[in-house]
Amino acid sequence: MKKIRLFTPGPVMIPEDTMLEMARPIDHHRTAAFRESFKELGSLLQYVFQTSGTCVTITGSGTAAAEAAIVGCCPPGHKALVGLNGKFAERWAKVCANFGIPHTAMPVEWGTGVKASDVEAQFKADPKLDTVIIVHSETSTTALSDVAAIARVTRAHNAILIVDGITAVGAIPVKMDEWGVDVYITGSQKALMLPPGLGFLAVNDRAWQRIDSGKTPTLYNDLKAYRKSLEKNDVPYTPANTLILGAVHNLRKIKERGLENIWKETALFARATRAAVAALGLKTYAKDPTDSVTGIWVPQGVDEAKLRKTLRGDFGQQWAGGQGDLEGKIVRITHMGYMDIFDTLGGIAALELALKKNGYNTPIGAGVSAAQKVFAEALG
Numbered sequence: 001m002k003k004i005r006l007f008t009p010g011p012v013m014i015p016e017d018t019m020l021e022m023a024r025p026i027d028h029h030r031t032a033a034f035r036e037s038f039k040e041l042g043s044l045l046q047y048v049f050q051t052s053g054t055c056v057t058i059t060g061s062g063t064a065a066a067e068a069a070i071v072g073c074c075p076p077g078h079k080a081l082v083g084l085n086g087k088f089a090e091r092w093a094k095v096c097a098n099f100g101i102p103h104t105a106m107p108v109e110w111g112t113g114v115k116a117s118d119v120e121a122q123f124k125a126d127p128k129l130d131t132v133i134i135v136h137s138e139t140s141t142t143a144l145s146d147v148a149a150i151a152r153v154t155r156a157h158n159a160i161l162i163v164d165g166i167t168a169v170g171a172i173p174v175k176m177d178e179w180g181v182d183v184y185i186t187g188s189q190k191a192l193m194l195p196p197g198l199g200f201l202a203v204n205d206r207a208w209q210r211i212d213s214g215k216t217p218t219l220y221n222d223l224k225a226y227r228k229s230l231e232k233n234d235v236p237y238t239p240a241n242t243l244i245l246g247a248v249h250n251l252r253k254i255k256e257r258g259l260e261n262i263w264k265e266t267a268l269f270a271r272a273t274r275a276a277v278a279a280l281g282l283k284t285y286a287k288d289p290t291d292s293v294t295g296i297w298v299p300q301g302v303d304e305a306k307l308r309k310t311l312r313g314d315f316g317q318q319w320a321g322g323q324g325d326l327e328g329k330i331v332r333i334t335h336m337g338y339m340d341i342f343d344t345l346g347g348i349a350a351l352e353l354a355l356k357k358n359g360y361n362t363p364i365g366a367g368v369s370a371a372q373k374v375f376a377e378a379l380g
């Protein structure tokens, strides 16, 4: 019997107890019980974002939350800089374009993070820039940006920093207030181990001042409406209340385990995977790799689509392919969420077998052995 395992960097696998929690009878959202849950969700989100800012939950995917942040923080008269190092960053430039927001899309080599020095140079060249939009962990290229360093630059220029933390929050270190980020964004289907359907944002006072300074050209994604409802622990529109039950449940567990422990574990899975990749004679893609997902070059002579078909068809494992220019060239495996050592080893083992079936002369067991060594060292 085959098990379905999601190794995609979202949606990820969901713990059984979370599924059961969400199977409870649905209550109405205009009730005291819902408002109590929603209040708790707000404070649990403050923990995962590491902020005392306001946490907003939008029913919609991460893109809805990011769009809300961008259009809210860029009313007429403002200009944004988007660090363009992957498909998701491109999407945020597209949001600017679609809403007529003046912006500079700064090209950044794929597989690398956005550099604080490049952001600084853009500010020097263009005094109109007052908003910066970057992706912390660019899932499409598996690259990490140094958010703390970029935040120092944006603060020095008194700009607003919006960070897409969709595959960062709850997986790798995120310290919104300490670093000086103004808006951080995530989505439910990543490290928070929920089905898709909720977007979350943390917004600080500087960002609210900007949002309040102009008219927001959207109804559903207008953050002002969410803040007004939050005064009563409520939501402006009908929420995905099943997912909210699951979110409270999972965030309680995340807090109980402690973010630092989760960050360490994600990093360990990434390290073990990189060791396995090297032992198999393969190469990882990113020059500045994130720990939440690893991108692996598909070796010459192997058809990427067929490789992933084998992983899914023969072994029940769903891996992600490349996006944009990387389509057909890399495969990606997640390290976020409901994963353990044996999922990671199982992924590597399946990759070895699938590579062999697709014509790559794999030293069978070499990847698993290298990863096991990393785990053995870490366990002491």
Ligand SMILES: Cc1ncc(COP(=O)(O)O)c(C=O)c1O
Pocket: 009, 010, 061, 062, 063, 064, 088, 135, 137, 138, 139, 140, 164, 165, 166, 167, 187
């Ligand atoms: C870094 C990043 N940003 C944005 C998105 C888009 O989020 P969604 O698909 O939830 O709208 C994703 C989804 O994979 C992502 O990984």
